[in-house]
Amino acid sequence: MEKTKAPYDVLTVAREIIEYSRVEAQKEQSPYFVNMYKLNTMMYYAQGAFLGMRETPLFKEEIMAASWGAKVDSQKLYCRYSKYGSVNIPEAYYTKDPQYESTAMADKDKALLHKVVDLFKDKTNSESLALIHEERLYQRVSAYNGIIPTSWMKEEFENRLTVKTEEEKKLETKTASSEKKPKPVRGIVHKKSSSKEVSR
Numbered sequence: 001m002e003k004t005k006a007p008y009d010v011l012t013v014a015r016e017i018i019e020y021s022r023v024e025a026q027k028e029q030s031p032y033f034v035n036m037y038k039l040n041t042m043m044y045y046a047q048g049a050f051l052g053m054r055e056t057p058l059f060k061e062e063i064m065a066a067s068w069g070a071k072v073d074s075q076k077l078y079c080r081y082s083k084y085g086s087v088n089i090p091e092a093y094y095t096k097d098p099q100y101e102s103t104a105m106a107d108k109d110k111a112l113l114h115k116v117v118d119l120f121k122d123k124t125n126s127e128s129l130a131l132i133h134e135e136r137l138y139q140r141v142s143a144y145n146g147i148i149p150t151s152w153m154k155e156e157f158e159n160r161l162t163v164k165t166e167e168e169k170k171l172e173t174k175t176a177s178s179e180k181k182p183k184p185v186r187g188i189v190h191k192k193s194s195s196k197e198v199s200r
Contacts, residue, residue: 004050004054004056004106004108004109005105005106005109006050006054006056006057006058006059006109007056007057007058007059007060008058008059008104008105008109009059009104010043010059010060010061010072010074010076010077011076011077011080012104012105013043013046013058013059013105013113014039014043014077014080014081016104016105016110016113017034017039017042017043017046017113017117018034018039018089020113020114020117021033021034021117021120021121022034024117024118024121025121028121030121030122032088033088033123033124033125033128034088034089034125035084035085035086035087035088035089035125036081036082036084036085036086036089037068037069037086037125037128037129038120038123038125038128038129039081039089040069040070040071040072041069041070041120041128041129041131041132042116042117042120042128043058043059043063043070043072044063044070044072044132044135045116045119045120045188045189046058046112046113046116046117047059047063047153048153048156048157048160048188049112049113049115049116049157049161049188050109050112051150051153051154051157051158052154052156052157052158052159052160052161052188053112053157053161054109054112055154057150058109058113059072059074061073061074061077062147062148062150063147063148063153064145064146064147064148065137065138065140065141065142065145065146065147065148066142066145067142067145068129069129069132069133069138070132070135070138070148073147086125088125116188119188119189131189136156137152137153137156140152157188160188161188
């Protein structure tokens, strides 16, 4: 089994998110929505997925609870993309970037990151940002623009992404023939916000 190579450079993660979002939008002939705020939102959930499922951070930088939403505490990420603000990051900007290398991430890690991004492909920038405001961890520290501790994120997302217990599996077997669907593995996005899940 391929081992994770995380943590990665924060720009490597950002570029992979943006490039994958662009490619998927083209495939489905759907609108492309990725601005600075949505990028930070997806990086928050991606960090949570890696902490909860791989027990390691996707990137080393901490995440702040800024007044507008989750913000990766990285000066180079800010310098690279902040000028676009609420405007979608231009498609040509990163595809022509000589520093971007799509194979920099291990396939296993890239696949998990893509699953997280897939949860947001149908969401606008504002819809994605609204999800953060419902997050318990964000609400705990947003009043003073504090850092969301990595240890808090690890515990929170481990609880959300817990594999079904044997009792849950038995219950699903018994109810398989009923009209009700089996209870799914809890999702990466808070259940109040979305019913979609990232599975192992």
